[in-house]
Amino acid sequence: MSASINFSGQAQAQRLCFRALGGNGIILNSLPSKISCQLKQNTSKIEHHGISIRSLAKCKPSTLVPSASDDSIEIVPFSASNTIREFYACINEKNLKRLETYISDDCCFEDCSFPKPFQGKKEVMQFLEQLMTSMGQNVKFSVEQVCEGDKFTAGINWHLEWKGRQVPFTRGCSFYECSLEGETLLIKKARVVIESPIKPGGIVLTLLKNLTSLSDDFPKATEWLLNSPHVISTFLLKAYTIFLAPFVRPILAGYINMWNFIARLLGIAFNILINILKIFSK
Numbered sequence: 001m002s003a004s005i006n007f008s009g010q011a012q013a014q015r016l017c018f019r020a021l022g023g024n025g026i027i028l029n030s031l032p033s034k035i036s037c038q039l040k041q042n043t044s045k046i047e048h049h050g051i052s053i054r055s056l057a058k059c060k061p062s063t064l065v066p067s068a069s070d071d072s073i074e075i076v077p078f079s080a081s082n083t084i085r086e087f088y089a090c091i092n093e094k095n096l097k098r099l100e101t102y103i104s105d106d107c108c109f110e111d112c113s114f115p116k117p118f119q120g121k122k123e124v125m126q127f128l129e130q131l132m133t134s135m136g137q138n139v140k141f142s143v144e145q146v147c148e149g150d151k152f153t154a155g156i157n158w159h160l161e162w163k164g165r166q167v168p169f170t171r172g173c174s175f176y177e178c179s180l181e182g183e184t185l186l187i188k189k190a191r192v193v194i195e196s197p198i199k200p201g202g203i204v205l206t207l208l209k210n211l212t213s214l215s216d217d218f219p220k221a222t223e224w225l226l227n228s229p230h231v232i233s234t235f236l237l238k239a240y241t242i243f244l245a246p247f248v249r250p251i252l253a254g255y256i257n258m259w260n261f262i263a264r265l266l267g268i269a270f271n272i273l274i275n276i277l278k279i280f281s282k
Contacts (some may be wrong), residue, residue, distance in 0.1 A: 009027075107188055174190060
């Protein structure tokens with residue numbers, strides 16, 4: 001049984017590394033990229049344009065791409081898609097220590113559900129730790145598709161599952177940009193877009209039509225607003241504080257108090273039921 005290894009022409013990665021199945025170490029310096037791995041071989045042949053290895057064994061972190069046949073393996077430069085898959089595997093396994101090894105020190109993680117991105121490894125890891133805690137033990141990311149682009153970029157579609165069943169309104173897509181630091185491919189930038197549970201449908205198109213009409217009628221005002229987007233948020237916040245907050249806050253407070261009262265009643269009823277069951281079980 002023989003295996004054939006082909007090197008990709010991508011010159012972006014300075015180092016290549018691949019997995020095989022364990023054995024003696026061999027270093028190949030005759031190629032443009034430095035490759036270091038462990039393999040167990042019966043017969044090896046190094047040529048000017050390629051490498052033919054009879055028996056492959058185990059190797060360190062890799063970007064192996066299996067071919068159509070079982071006895072042919074293609075080695076490609078570091079792959080962003082592999083890094084992203086490992087990233088989600090760490091989240092599903094709740095392996096925070098291993099997850100940290102895939103995040104660069106200057107990582108920028110933008111989740112569109114939050115008002116501002118998480119800057120730096122510390123903030124990103126705090127967010128990911130909270131995410132894993134919120135997911136519990138049974139909720140997992142299910143990766144649907146991964147599309148890899150140039151310069152260590154990748155896009156991914158995913159959804160959340162609870163014990164293998166898809167959770168409604170949890171579909172999302174994420175875009176990642178990785179950077180090669182030493183011999184490791186790390187996540188440098190991320191943007192996450194999550195499905196909204198609110199489905200306004202045609203209302204969005206109607207609002208878009210009205211907004212574009214106003215923008216065309218008042219181009220100068222539109223340019224001013226686009227150049228100063230914080231003005232809109234400040235105006236809306238002041239309008240809410242003046243006109244809506246005096247009415248909304250009491251309603252929200254009453255709503256929260258009502259549910260707290262219901263929760264206490266249910267707790268008391270549950271304790272009474274347990275005590276009754278204990279009496280009859282004696």
